[in-house]
Amino acid sequence: MNIQEIAKLAGVSPATVSRVFSHHPGISEDVRNKVFDIARSHNYHPRFSQKQKNVVIITPYNSEFPAQSCVDMILMALMQKLPQQGFRLEILPLNNIERLESIQFCGAVAIGGELSDFPGWAERFPVPLVIVDRPPWNRRVENVCFVRSDEEQGMELAIKHLVQHGCRKIGCIIHGTPERGNAKLRHDAVTAALKQHGLPVDPLLICYSGDGSEKYVELIGKLLKRGVDALFCPGGNAGISGVYALSLFNRKIPDDISLIASEQTFYSRFAVPPQTTISPDYSGMAEAVGKVLTDWLDNAPLTPVITLPYRLIERESVSEK
Numbered sequence: 001m002n003i004q005e006i007a008k009l010a011g012v013s014p015a016t017v018s019r020v021f022s023h024h025p026g027i028s029e030d031v032r033n034k035v036f037d038i039a040r041s042h043n044y045h046p047r048f049s050q051k052q053k054n055v056v057i058i059t060p061y062n063s064e065f066p067a068q069s070c071v072d073m074i075l076m077a078l079m080q081k082l083p084q085q086g087f088r089l090e091i092l093p094l095n096n097i098e099r100l101e102s103i104q105f106c107g108a109v110a111i112g113g114e115l116s117d118f119p120g121w122a123e124r125f126p127v128p129l130v131i132v133d134r135p136p137w138n139r140r141v142e143n144v145c146f147v148r149s150d151e152e153q154g155m156e157l158a159i160k161h162l163v164q165h166g167c168r169k170i171g172c173i174i175h176g177t178p179e180r181g182n183a184k185l186r187h188d189a190v191t192a193a194l195k196q197h198g199l200p201v202d203p204l205l206i207c208y209s210g211d212g213s214e215k216y217v218e219l220i221g222k223l224l225k226r227g228v229d230a231l232f233c234p235g236g237n238a239g240i241s242g243v244y245a246l247s248l249f250n251r252k253i254p255d256d257i258s259l260i261a262s263e264q265t266f267y268s269r270f271a272v273p274p275q276t277t278i279s280p281d282y283s284g285m286a287e288a289v290g291k292v293l294t295d296w297l298d299n300a301p302l303t304p305v306i307t308l309p310y311r312l313i314e315r316e317s318v319s320e321k
Contacts, residue, residue: 001039001042001043001044002044003017003018003021006035006038006039006042006044009038010031010034010035010038012031012034012035016031016035017035020032020035020036021035021104032102033102036101036102040101053085053086053087053088053106053293053297054087054088054090054103054104054105054106055082055087055088055089055090055105055106055107055108055109055293056089056090056091056092056100056103056105056107056108056109057075057078057089057090057091057092057108057109057111058092058093058094058097058108058109058110058111058113059071059075059091059092059093059094059111060093060094060111060112060113070133070235070262070280071111071112073263073264073265073280073282074111074132074133074280074282074285074286075091075111076265076282077282077283077285077286078109078132078286078289080283080286081283081286081287081289081290082286082289082290082293085290085293085294087290087293090103090105094110094113094117097117097118100124100125101124105127106127106293106296106297107127107128107129107130107292107293107296108125108127108128108129108130109129109130109132109289109293110129110130110131110132111132111133112131112132112133112134112181113131113134114134114137114180115137115138115139115141118141118144121141121142121143121144122141122142122143122144125143126143127143127296128143128144128145128292128293128296128302129143129144129145130144130145130146130147130289130292130293131144131145131146131147131148132146132147132148132285132289133147133148133149133181133182133280133285134146134148134181134182135148135151135182135185136148136304136305140304143302145292145302145303145304145305145306146304146305146306147285147288147289147292147306147308148285148305148306148307148308149280149281149285149307149308149309149310150307150308150309150310151182151185151186151189152185152189152192153309153310154186154189154234154278154280154309154310155186155189155190155192155193155234156189156192156193156196157278157310157311157312158193158232158234158260158278158312159190159193159194159197159199159232160193160197161260161276161312161314161318162230162232162258162260162318163197163199165258165318165319165320165321166319166321167229167230167258167318167319167321168199168229169199169200169205169226169227169228169229169230170194170199170205170228170229170230170231170232171205171206171220171223171226171228171230171231171232172190172205172206172207172231172232172233172234173207173208173209173216173219173220173223173231173232173233173238173242174186174187174190174206174207174208174209174233174234174235175208175209175233175234175235175236175237175238175262176208176209176210176211176235176236177208177210177211178208182235183208183235186234186235187206187208190206190232190234191206194206202226204222204226205223205226205228207219207223209233209235209236209238212236213236213237213238213240213241216233216238216241216242216244216245217241217244217245217248220242220245220246220249221245221249224249224251224257228257229257229258230257230258230259230260230318231246231257231258231259231260232259232260232261233259233260233261233262234261234262234278235262236262237264238261238262239259239261239262239264239267239268239271239275239277240264240267240271242259242261243259243271243275246259253273253317254273254316254317254318254319255319258276258317258318258319259275259276259317259318260275260276260277260278260317260318261275261277262277262278262279263277263278263279263280263313264277268313268315269315271317273315273316273317274315274316274317275315275316275317276312276313276314276315276316276317276318277312277313277315278310278311278312278313279310279311279312279313280308280310281308281309281310281311284308285308288306288308291303291306292306
């Protein structure tokens with residue numbers, strides 16, 4: 001199948017088919033849809049020009065991904081780094097993913113993403129899909145790569161910092177549910193880090209927040225009753241939620257309790273007191289995504305998984321015991 005054959009089946013000229021694949025604005029919607037339908041039915045994919053470096057950024061839309069947290073910071077880094085490498089970006093929410101069938105792109109980047117979100121990727125799209133901020137899926141899918149943070153290293157980094165500052169009974173609230181994303185991986189890593197440092201590993205001290213931030217007040221209240229001297233809350237909006245909950249229980253940070261949360265650029269350093277946080281290397285993640293896409297265009301082998309370390313940002317929410 002080639003452009004000439006598609007043009008014949010669609011009853012249009014080859015030049016019109018070329019304009020459709022190039023997203024020329026002067027093509028009617030009926031003609032555009034007809035050409036794409038024929039191309040899909042014959043499993044035809046246009047060749048991508050180095051000059052048409054269009055990348056689709058697929059963002060989550062569910063409430064389990066708070067807009068102020070990790071998603072925004074990854075998106076910001078991608079928007080800063082990828083255009084520097086000559087890529088043009090289009091933002092597409094996951095609930096509108098069917099639009100991929102009618103646009104031309106040389107790669108897609110999904111912030112978060114489960115196997116069930118992208119069925120039959122390799123058969124549908126002959127371009128790479130880069131999943132950011134998720135562990136590799138339980139089975140290898142052709143042309144799907146992962147750029148992620150080292151969750152084990154990040155959890156150990158936070159626990160070690162609390163231990164070095166004299167904390168001996170650490171409570172942990174992990175954002176999300178064990179069935180999705182990084183939550184279970186973080187849970188297991190926190191458990192391993194506590195064991196390594198000889199601290200209590202009571203299941204009642206390590207819990208999941210569920211989706212959203214509604215449970216933080218209740219969970220922090222229970223942890224305070226169990227006598228924790230520190231809170232570690234990775235993911236979501238835990239930094240804001242934690243401060244609010246502790247204020248309701250009349251606990252001061254860090255005099256009464258130490259707190260480490262995930263970095264939120266527009267909040268953490270302005271909190272009172274400024275929050276010690278762990279932070280993914282957002283800039284490094286964006287650069288790694290760009291490398292995967294560039295390797296693809298250069299016909300170089302793709303790296304299936306790129307893992308980057310967390311960093312600890314020391315501020316004032318951890319006590320100096």
